[in-house]
Amino acid sequence: MRFERLEQFLDALMSSSISPTLLIASLMVASTPIMLAAIGELVVERAGVLNLGVEGMMITGAVCGFIVGVTTNSPAIGFLGAAAGGAILSMLFAVLTQLLLSNQVATGLALTLFGLGLSALMGQSWIGIKSPTLQRIDLGPLTDLPFVGRVIFGHDPMVYVALGIVAGVWAFFRFTRAGLIVRAVGENHDAAHALGYNVVLIRFLAIGFGGACAGLGGAYLSLVRVPQWTEGMTAGAGWIALAIVVFASWKPWRLLLGAWLFGGVTVLQLNLQAAGVAIPVEYLSMSPYIATIVVLVIMSAGRAPGSLGRTFHAST
Amino acid sequence: MIALERRPQPSQAWSAAAPLLAVLLTMIFGGILFAALGKDPLVAIRTIFWDPLFGEFASFSRPQLLVKAGPLILIAVGLAMGFRAGIWNIGAEGQYILGAICGAAAGLAFYPMEARWLIFPIMVIAGGLGGLLWAMIPGLLKVRFGTNEILVSLMLVYVAEQLLAAMALGTLKNPEGMGFPGSRNLKQWVSSANPELIAGTGMHWGVVAAFIAVIGGYVLLSRHLLGFRIRLAGQSPRAAAFSGVNPNRLILVCLGISGCLAGLAGMFEVSGPAGQITIDFNSGYGFTAIIVAFLGRLHPVGILFAGLLMALTYVGGEVAQLTLQLPGAAIQLFQGMLLFFLLAVDVLTNFRFRFGRREVKA
Numbered sequence: 001m002r003f004e005r006l007e008q009f010l011d012a013l014m015s016s017s018i019s020p021t022l023l024i025a026s027l028m029v030a031s032t033p034i035m036l037a038a039i040g041e042l043v044v045e046r047a048g049v050l051n052l053g054v055e056g057m058m059i060t061g062a063v064c065g066f067i068v069g070v071t072t073n074s075p076a077i078g079f080l081g082a083a084a085g086g087a088i089l090s091m092l093f094a095v096l097t098q099l100l101l102s103n104q105v106a107t108g109l110a111l112t113l114f115g116l117g118l119s120a121l122m123g124q125s126w127i128g129i130k131s132p133t134l135q136r137i138d139l140g141p142l143t144d145l146p147f148v149g150r151v152i153f154g155h156d157p158m159v160y161v162a163l164g165i166v167a168g169v170w171a172f173f174r175f176t177r178a179g180l181i182v183r184a185v186g187e188n189h190d191a192a193h194a195l196g197y198n199v200v201l202i203r204f205l206a207i208g209f210g211g212a213c214a215g216l217g218g219a220y221l222s223l224v225r226v227p228q229w230t231e232g233m234t235a236g237a238g239w240i241a242l243a244i245v246v247f248a249s250w251k252p253w254r255l256l257l258g259a260w261l262f263g264g265v266t267v268l269q270l271n272l273q274a275a276g277v278a279i280p281v282e283y284l285s286m287s288p289y290i291a292t293i294v295v296l297v298i299m300s301a302g303r304a305p306g307s308l309g310r311t312f313h314a315s316t
Numbered sequence: 317m318i319a320l321e322r323r324p325q326p327s328q329a330w331s332a333a334a335p336l337l338a339v340l341l342t343m344i345f346g347g348i349l350f351a352a353l354g355k356d357p358l359v360a361i362r363t364i365f366w367d368p369l370f371g372e373f374a375s376f377s378r379p380q381l382l383v384k385a386g387p388l389i390l391i392a393v394g395l396a397m398g399f400r401a402g403i404w405n406i407g408a409e410g411q412y413i414l415g416a417i418c419g420a421a422a423g424l425a426f427y428p429m430e431a432r433w434l435i436f437p438i439m440v441i442a443g444g445l446g447g448l449l450w451a452m453i454p455g456l457l458k459v460r461f462g463t464n465e466i467l468v469s470l471m472l473v474y475v476a477e478q479l480l481a482a483m484a485l486g487t488l489k490n491p492e493g494m495g496f497p498g499s500r501n502l503k504q505w506v507s508s509a510n511p512e513l514i515a516g517t518g519m520h521w522g523v524v525a526a527f528i529a530v531i532g533g534y535v536l537l538s539r540h541l542l543g544f545r546i547r548l549a550g551q552s553p554r555a556a557a558f559s560g561v562n563p564n565r566l567i568l569v570c571l572g573i574s575g576c577l578a579g580l581a582g583m584f585e586v587s588g589p590a591g592q593i594t595i596d597f598n599s600g601y602g603f604t605a606i607i608v609a610f611l612g613r614l615h616p617v618g619i620l621f622a623g624l625l626m627a628l629t630y631v632g633g634e635v636a637q638l639t640l641q642l643p644g645a646a647i648q649l650f651q652g653m654l655l656f657f658l659l660a661v662d663v664l665t666n667f668r669f670r671f672g673r674r675e676v677k678a
Contacts, residue, residue: 092656096656096660100660100662100663101320101666102660102662102663105404105466106655106659109606109655110607110652110659113607114652114655114656115652116648116652117646117647117648117649117651117652118652120644120645120649121643121646121649231645235474236471236473236474239467239470239471240471242467243464243467243471246464246467280482280486282479282481282482283478286474286478289472289474289475290471290475292467292471293457293468293471293472296457296463296464296467297457297461297463313322
């Protein structure tokens with residue numbers, strides 16, 4: 001019995017029903033929302049703030065993006081609306097943790113619970129509508145190349161925007177003075193304060209950036225991947241993004257790897273579901289979450305920014 | 317210029333007043349929200365907070381108060397232990413589900429035997445154990461590999477939800493259910509039922525367990541060495557290490573207690589108010605309990621009141637949905653707002669505002 005199932009599983013894996021080219025191509029798409037949310041959170045955490053509200057900001061971004069996208073009939077404007085929505089919600093977190101010095105863990109959780117409620121309320125009358133969606137970029141001969149064409153070229157623009165943001169964040173931390181200051185604030189906020197940097201302002205900006213990115217990630221779900229609005233549609237993607245930041249040891253390039261790994265697991269299990277493997281769908285659906293836990297176990301050796309999660313209060 | 321100045325000691329008065337102020341602020345801003353939705357804010361607030369207790373149909377809604385408050389209090393008391401020690405179990409929802417699955421499975425294994433004295437206690441133990449073991453996963457991973465317990469316990473909620481669906485559709489499906497998903501009804505089987513103990517009050521064994529947990533939690537935190545260690549570890553991890561607190565053991569104990577209580581809550585729910593394992597059996601108590609724990613100041617007695625208040629918003633929310641057509645999500649938002657205001661107002665416990673120009677110290 002057990003072996004039969006394994007054989008079926010391997011069959012489905014090998015058979016033509018799952019083509020590696022399509023698998024990798026859809027992996028790029030599946031990893032985009034978490035990549036966006038994770039890169040935002042990475043910046044927030046490098047600035048020394050732990051915002052556990054990613055899920056809440058993502059789902060708010062998803063609903064804002066959807067509403068704006070449908071109303072204006074333009075997915076691009078929808079994404080802008082999503083970024084704005086996520087950033088505005090994150091300001092709530094910023095005010096509470098940076099000005100009113102509340103506990104970051106508790107406030108982040110509150111942000112998630114609040115965001116889930118807010119999005120459900122906002123999205124009420126938008127259920128069952130189909131949104132305008134992004135067109136795939138056609139690069140002509142490049143897109144027609146075998147394998148490479150499908151995998152690297154010919155995605156929708158947001159896939160490249162996400163990759164661009166990751167590259168941008170990498171360059172920001174590596175080559176710019178501002179990046180160095182953000183890192184200093186994250187490593188030791190007292191020292192950064194003593195050097196005359198405005199810790200609270202820098203953290204406000206980082207939190208806002210994180211919120212905007214999470215919003216974009218959410219909107220990618222509601223405008224491109226699904227593309228519809230359903231309540232609770234992020235289904236833990238925000239939490240997985242948080243896990244990927246830990247996996248990446250707070251390094252942008254490693255974050256790509258984490259997002260692709262997660263995207264790969266998601267796509268594979270969806271394909272296995274479609275291929276009709278004799279494993280109940282529910283057990284397959286668990287796999288991305290279990291993969292995240294496994295990844296966390298293997299990769300929890302990284303060093304977190306020194307001031308991560310600590311409240312900063314300038315007494316003088 | 318307004319500046320914050322740290323108080324030499326946390327203010328006792330503000331610590332007690334902050335939840336009340338937060339409730340008041342939530343009512344005001346909730347009222348604005350309801351007005352924005354086109355409802356009369358005063359009527360909405362009265363429907364949520366007054367009518368379930370003293371309104372026309374209060375005899376129907378009052379028992380619901382304990383039914384809803386029971387699991388919330390039970391879970392929140394456990395969570396508060398961990399939160400005090402800086403151990404963040406966010407996955408109570410998953411432990412709640414596992415408790416329900418294990419409790420129901422243990423009971424159904426004996427179906428249709430008629431032996432309440434044996435089966436119900438076995439179910440209680442299985443429920444608590446199920447939640448405990450599920451919470452041990454993040455606990456052991458944290459102790460052994462240093463994995464973040466927040467993320468692991470949360471991931472396990474999604475795993476548990478899928479497991480619940482698999483159980484309702486497969487393993488635990490009622491063989492006489494004509495193909496519909498869901499287990500046998502535990503409420504209608506004498507051996508497994510968790511009935512209302514006093515008619516018209518909503519009191520069931522889960523509520524009794526919640527009261528015991530409040531008393532037990534209070535004694536543990538204020539009179540027992542373990543409680544002292546929990547508080548010490550939260551306030552000063554370094555001091556705790558010097559006084560010989562084993563942080564790993566504390567992590568396991570805190571997660572174990574909270575997991576066990578969440579599992580019990582799930583078991584009492586599935587055998588009582590819910591009655592059976594279904595795909596959407598869990599209703600977010602595990603997450604709302606986090607709000608309850610903070611609103612109750614992480615203190616068992618405070619949690620008792622906070623749980624009752626939160627249950628009131630649930631019951632009142634349902635009434636408002638029926639009578640005012642207030643969307644259900646508005647209540648969820650309302651509850652989230654409450655936690656926000658509490659966290660915001662809490663600044664006054666540890667700090668005071670100082671007005672006027674900042675002086676430059678030499």
